[in-house]
Amino acid sequence: MERTFLAIKPDGIQRGLIGEIISRFEAKGFTLVGLKFMKVSRELAEQHYNIHREKSFFTGLVDFITSGPVIAMVWEGSGAIAAARKMIGATNPLTAEPGTIRGDLGIDIGRNIIHGSDAPETATQEISLWFKDEELISWQPSLISWIR
Ligand code: RTP
Ligand code: MG
16 A cells, blocks of 8 residues: 655645645545654655755755645555645646645745655655654554444
């Protein structure tokens, strides 16, 4: 079963979009296997975005990600990595398709609400960077009927 790393960025938290975003992945049919509400250290932000270290926007990006709490998550399901990227939409919310999270909810490339791993290798790296093994829970829905 494929796993991907997603993080609701500080703008998503501050705009009250946590429920909206989590609902989309639940409704899609993916399974939540890890979640934490956390303040990101500069060190973690720099490691996470290491690939962009030489870019002009790097310092601003790290400043932003460390500016307020984020929600780090791991979601599981068949094809979860590519499907989550599709649900998130293009990097620039202004050109992201309607129906995607960024296309529906944002307008600023530097404040684009959510991060998602872009490939199987980065998903594996990011999951181990953000989560300890014991923070991830494999589970199946119970067969008990909860409501009668
Ligand atoms: P993310 O890693 O955050 O999920 O975003 P992404 O894959 O769609 O885009 P990526 O190329 O990895 O860029 C990481 C973040 O850097 C900011 N950015 N700013 N000003 C710019 O031209 C520019 N380009 C990228 C964005 O906030 C992007 O999410
Ligand atoms: Mg990226």
